[in-house]
Amino acid sequence: xxxxxxxxxxxxxxxxxxxxxxxxxxxxxxxxxxxxxxxxxxxxxxxxxxxxxxxxxxxxxxxxxxxxxxxxxxxxxxxxxxxxxxxxxxxxxxxxxxxxxxxxxxxxxxxxxxxxxxxxxxxxxxxxxxxxxxxxxxxxxxxxxxxxxxxxxxxxxxxxxxxxxxxxxxxxxxxxxxxxxxxxxxxxxxxxxxxxxxxxxxxxxxxxxxxxxxxxxxxxxxxxxxxxxxxxxxxxxxxxxxxxxxxxxxxxxxxxxxxxxxxxxxxxxxxxxxxxxxxxxxxxxxxxxxxxxxxxxxxxxxxxxxxxxxxxxxxxxxxxxxxxxxxxxx
Amino acid sequence: xxxxxxxxxxxxxxxxxxxxxxxxxxxxxxxxxxxxxxxxxxxxxxxxxxxxxxxxxxxxxxxxxxxxxxxxxxxxxxxxxxxxxxxxxxxxxxxxxxxxxxxxxxxxxxxxxxxxxxxxxxxxxxxxxxxxxxxxxxxxxxxxxxxxxxxxxxxxxxxxxxxxxxxxxxxxxxxxxxxxxxxxxxxxxxxxxxxxxxxxxxxxxxxxxxxxxxxxxxxxxxxxxxxxxxxxxxxxxxxxxxxxxxxxxxxxxxxxxxxxxxxxxxxxxxxxxxxxxxxxxxxxxxxxxxxxxxxxxxxxxxxxxxxxxxxxxxxxxxxxxxxxxxxxxxxxxxx
Numbered sequence: 142x143x144x145x146x147x148x149x150x151x152x153x154x155x156x157x158x159x160x161x162x163x164x165x166x167x168x169x170x171x172x173x174x175x176x177x178x179x180x181x182x183x184x185x186x187x188x189x190x191x192x193x194x195x196x197x198x199x200x201x202x203x204x205x206x207x208x209x210x211x212x213x214x215x216x217x218x219x220x221x222x223x224x225x226x227x228x229x230x231x232x233x234x235x236x237x238x239x240x241x242x243x244x245x246x247x248x249x250x251x252x253x254x255x256x257x258x259x260x261x262x263x264x265x266x267x268x269x270x271x272x273x274x275x276x277x278x279x280x281x282x283x284x285x286x287x288x289x290x291x292x293x294x295x296x297x298x299x300x301x302x303x304x305x306x307x308x309x310x311x312x313x314x315x316x317x318x319x320x321x322x323x324x325x326x327x328x329x330x331x332x333x334x335x336x337x338x339x340x341x342x343x344x345x346x347x348x349x350x351x352x353x354x355x356x357x358x359x360x361x362x363x364x365x366x367x368x369x370x371x372x373x374x375x376x377x378x379x380x381x382x383x384x385x386x387x388x389x390x391x392x393x394x395x396x397x398x399x400x401x402x403x404x405x406x407x408x409x410x411x412x413x414x415x416x417x418x419x420x421x422x423x424x425x426x427x428x429x430x431x432x433x434x435x436x437x438x439x440x441x442x443x444x445x446x447x448x449x450x451x452x453x454x455x456x457x458x459x460x461x462x463x464x465x466x467x468x469x470x471x
Numbered sequence: 472x473x474x475x476x477x478x479x480x481x482x483x484x485x486x487x488x489x490x491x492x493x494x495x496x497x498x499x500x501x502x503x504x505x506x507x508x509x510x511x512x513x514x515x516x517x518x519x520x521x522x523x524x525x526x527x528x529x530x531x532x533x534x535x536x537x538x539x540x541x542x543x544x545x546x547x548x549x550x551x552x553x554x555x556x557x558x559x560x561x562x563x564x565x566x567x568x569x570x571x572x573x574x575x576x577x578x579x580x581x582x583x584x585x586x587x588x589x590x591x592x593x594x595x596x597x598x599x600x601x602x603x604x605x606x607x608x609x610x611x612x613x614x615x616x617x618x619x620x621x622x623x624x625x626x627x628x629x630x631x632x633x634x635x636x637x638x639x640x641x642x643x644x645x646x647x648x649x650x651x652x653x654x655x656x657x658x659x660x661x662x663x664x665x666x667x668x669x670x671x672x673x674x675x676x677x678x679x680x681x682x683x684x685x686x687x688x689x690x691x692x693x694x695x696x697x698x699x700x701x702x703x704x705x706x707x708x709x710x711x712x713x714x715x716x717x718x719x720x721x722x723x724x725x726x727x728x729x730x731x732x733x734x735x736x737x738x739x740x741x742x743x744x745x746x747x748x749x750x751x752x753x754x755x756x757x758x759x760x761x762x763x764x765x766x767x768x769x770x771x772x773x774x775x776x777x778x779x780x781x782x783x784x785x786x787x788x789x790x791x792x793x794x795x796x797x798x799x800x801x802x803x804x805x806x
Contacts, residue, residue: 242586251585258552259585263576269542270577273549280531280555303542310537464587465621467645
């Protein structure tokens with residue numbers, strides 16, 4: 142593949158697709174926040190508001206056979222990957238029609254059909270699993286990439302370092318995607334890491350790395366193309382740090398005492414959707430009316446998903462013990 | 472499974488060799504199987520279990536890992552989810568504490584939490600137990616902790632047959648299975664049928680029949696309990712000795728059938744008494760066979776201290792035949 146092929150073909154259709162992914166996540170999660178206040182969604186709810194360019198830029202570059210390991214902030218990843226919105230929302234409602242049968246909720250979206258190996262709610266806990274998925278593929282000589290998403294908070298965990306070392310040592314096809322939103326819950330990066338230039342950590346493990354503006358979906362996609370090509374062709378890990386920002390609270394319980402409102406507002410003006418829209422508009426690629434149409438389509442999809450989740454069924458308590466083990470064994 | 476035929480040869484072997492033979496057999500039978508852990512390849516295994524397997528199967532399938540318990544245990548979980556059948560060797564239960572996140576949060580939860588979309592058919596082996604004067608951090612018996620966790624299965628092979636046979640059954644299981652090998656058993660020798668193979672892993676075994684009292688144990692404590700049984704026999708007491716074999720799930724029916732027969736029971740468990748597997752078994756007996764009991768239940772567990780280094784203190788801290796004899800006699804009102 143030539144270098145040129147790694148540049149996104151920013152055709153009108155492609156640009157609209159990228160924009161649609163991001164708006165779809167943003168509006169879906171806006172509804173989720175409302176549904177949370179209505180107590181339709183319970184437990185923890187971690188929103189991706191501000192970080193959409195990462196999932197939108199990376200995931201469409203993956204092939205259907207590739208695998209994804211995500212975190213508890215994974216609604217956007219599931220949507221872009223093609224897990225149906227109604228199955229994602231039904232999961233958040235705890236209904237059996239959800240993508241994990243209603244058993245996992247917001248933090249544990251699983252979908253075998255799209256090789257979506259779960260939101261993992263232990264920071265760093267997904268990284269070793271991604272190494273194992275890639276190890277299986279490597280041992281079988283299969284041409285599959287495992288993309289592992291995690292926040293910058295995870296880089297303080299031992300599992301992060303163990304996983305990078307294993308992936309490099311065994312030359313495994315893992316794309317490590319660090320979504321650096323600069324806050325591990327409420328702890329700012331400079332208050333938790335001696336080395337704040339996160340992607341540098343990959344060099345300790347001989348892993349090629351790149352840092353990209355995670356608020357620029359086109360830049361993320363270009364970097365993802367380079368990264369995924371390398372991972373697949375060389376069967377080696379690659380580390381992509383996407384610098385981004387979380388506009389909303391860590392979870393719905395977070396009063397955000399650790400950062401100024403002014404900081405958030407300043408970041409909002411640089412958000413991935415605003416920026417991309419402005420750029421598309423100034424280049425005459427997508428017009429206001431078209432955006433309104435996209436939004437209307439997405440709103441209809443959301444309304445349908447809400448109705449689907451509302452009408453979903455509760456798993457009977459009699460099935461509480463089902464699938465603790467495979468059926469037919471103890 | 473084939474019945475042992477009269478002409479089949481029994482061979483002299485050790486527990487260590489039986490485990491090795493089980494691993495070798497699994498590697499030959501199923502190309503999805505591989506062994507991964509610290510020092511399993513070049514070194515030949517901390518307890519020499521995997522000695523020689525690197526030469527036979529190569530570094531891909533006999534895979535040395537860095538000292539990254541959580542990392543490689545999680546890698547085993549991921550590989551299992553992707554269709555492989557990894558055998559993870561966690562050297563000892565003491566180091567497994569560094570892999571608890573992967574075992575408890577991933578291996579045990581994923582099938583249930585994903586509503587059966589993904590399973591984790593991994594086998595995790597580790598050594599357990601005290602007795603080698605390795606002091607407090609290298610002498611744990613934490614299998615009871617793992618038996619607390621729904622979603623995993625926990626096995627404790629105490630005999631050569633089980634050392635040889637449990638691994639393949641565990642690998643055929645679609646869910647995560649932990650196998651605890653007591654360190655004091657690796658050198659145990661005896662005869663094993665040449666065609667010994669897979670064994671059922673769902674049932675406890677009665678290792679000695681008797682009608683006066685039920686002694687319930689597993690793993691390394693089985694042999695101490697059998698020694699205690701001999702002493703009791705000399706005193707005119709006929710104990711029945713149950714080897715649990717599987718610590719999760721527990722085979723309640725074998726336990727209760729025996730207790731209903733004898734009316735008395737003592738549980739021998741190398742874990743600490745507080746919150747122990749022995750406590751769980753006592754409770755189950757109370758729940759299921761209380762009206763058939765003729766006296767209070769007894770327990771022989773480890774003393775509630777970190778296991779000390781000097782031999783006399785170490786031995787005083789863990790179950791011994793004399794303590795088992797005393798507990799059995801107390802349960803029978805024959806002190």
